[in-house]
Amino acid sequence: MKRALNFNAGPAALPEAVLKRAEKEWLEYGDTGMAVMEMSHRSKEYEYINNTAQQMFRKLLSIPEDYEVLFLQGGASLQFTMVPMNLMEEGKTAYYVLTGSWSEKALKEAKKLGKAEIAASGKENQYKTIPSLSNIKPLTEGSYLHITTNNTIYGTQWHDIPAGLDLPLVADMSSDIMSRPLEISNYGLIYAGAQKNLGPSGVTVVVIKKDLLARSKDSLPTMLDYRTQAGSASLYNTPPTLAVYLLKLVLEWAESLGGVKSLEKINQEKAGILYSAIDESDGFYHGHADHGSRSMMNVTFTLDTEETTKVFLEEAKARGFTGLAGHRSVGGCRASIYNAVPLEHVEQLAQFMKEFSKR
Numbered sequence: 001m002k003r004a005l006n007f008n009a010g011p012a013a014l015p016e017a018v019l020k021r022a023e024k025e026w027l028e029y030g031d032t033g034m035a036v037m038e039m040s041h042r043s044k045e046y047e048y049i050n051n052t053a054q055q056m057f058r059k060l061l062s063i064p065e066d067y068e069v070l071f072l073q074g075g076a077s078l079q080f081t082m083v084p085m086n087l088m089e090e091g092k093t094a095y096y097v098l099t100g101s102w103s104e105k106a107l108k109e110a111k112k113l114g115k116a117e118i119a120a121s122g123k124e125n126q127y128k129t130i131p132s133l134s135n136i137k138p139l140t141e142g143s144y145l146h147i148t149t150n151n152t153i154y155g156t157q158w159h160d161i162p163a164g165l166d167l168p169l170v171a172d173m174s175s176d177i178m179s180r181p182l183e184i185s186n187y188g189l190i191y192a193g194a195q196k197n198l199g200p201s202g203v204t205v206v207v208i209k210k211d212l213l214a215r216s217k218d219s220l221p222t223m224l225d226y227r228t229q230a231g232s233a234s235l236y237n238t239p240p241t242l243a244v245y246l247l248k249l250v251l252e253w254a255e256s257l258g259g260v261k262s263l264e265k266i267n268q269e270k271a272g273i274l275y276s277a278i279d280e281s282d283g284f285y286h287g288h289a290d291h292g293s294r295s296m297m298n299v300t301f302t303l304d305t306e307e308t309t310k311v312f313l314e315e316a317k318a319r320g321f322t323g324l325a326g327h328r329s330v331g332g333c334r335a336s337i338y339n340a341v342p343l344e345h346v347e348q349l350a351q352f353m354k355e356f357s358k359r
């Protein structure tokens, strides 16, 4: 078997070392006589997996004691609902910065539940730029400010995170969590579906400042109340055991590479290679994102005509590259280069891009 040159946007490439480890333990985990997904989530073996994943995630991202780490289900999309359900305050507005389709969806859900407004938007500019902080209205009275740190579809990323706000900052980090170090104290809540940078789909990580849990009301449905899983180490009901197990293996892999700082360095190198291929192509490839807002995770670009784009994608496919078509809403091309995408695959893609443009 030849592993694909996988540039999928999500679910996305997993580290080969993780898949091999999982294969080794597929039939029997430890000496339990059974596979991970056959074990009780109340067994001491699964408790170990759950606790280790929690602790490693905390350690890798330097999460202080006054934050809870939750493993939930329902994807990042359910967080579009749970965030306003739990964090909106009586008579106060929730503010959203629109930087792409995912933040639009988050705002749409918030509006169903209370007063939510746009604090700044990059929409008029085809979401090429992250709005500058000076364009964000002064916010004092709001219940929170929501941002999407990396915009998977448009290929933009926040490089200056708002700090020292008077209201909690909530961030959807689905497509760039663990790609760079974070100053957790800047945030009230962070959420991320695992299937881009953390593991397989099925588990969603939520990091929430403990004092914000006091905002949740007893009238909330039990499973939509952050306090439920916070009070039971995310074992209130049956968790996605296989996904959490794979998350743990991905975290161990990340640590073996030297942690998040090392990952960031590799990510910068990988992104640099592709953006250079775009910038040095004499206009053959056009980057979608403005330079200052370029994403390290999703590199979006277009070619002059649809016909050329089609030929590019077909030839790329024939060479083993997959997942390079842009999102159906924007077209063009997109290379998603999350943590698990090897540097060599990125080099091969850049090489192919150069060769193709010459021809």
Ligand SMILES: *Cc1c(COP(=O)(O)O)cnc(C)c1O
Pocket (backbone or CB within 6 Å): 010, 074, 075, 076, 077, 078, 102, 148, 150, 151, 152, 172, 173, 174, 175, 193, 194
């Ligand atoms: C993929 C993605 C989502 C949606 O995640 P689901 O787990 O499919 O709900 C939300 N936000 C961002 C930024 C994403 O990249």
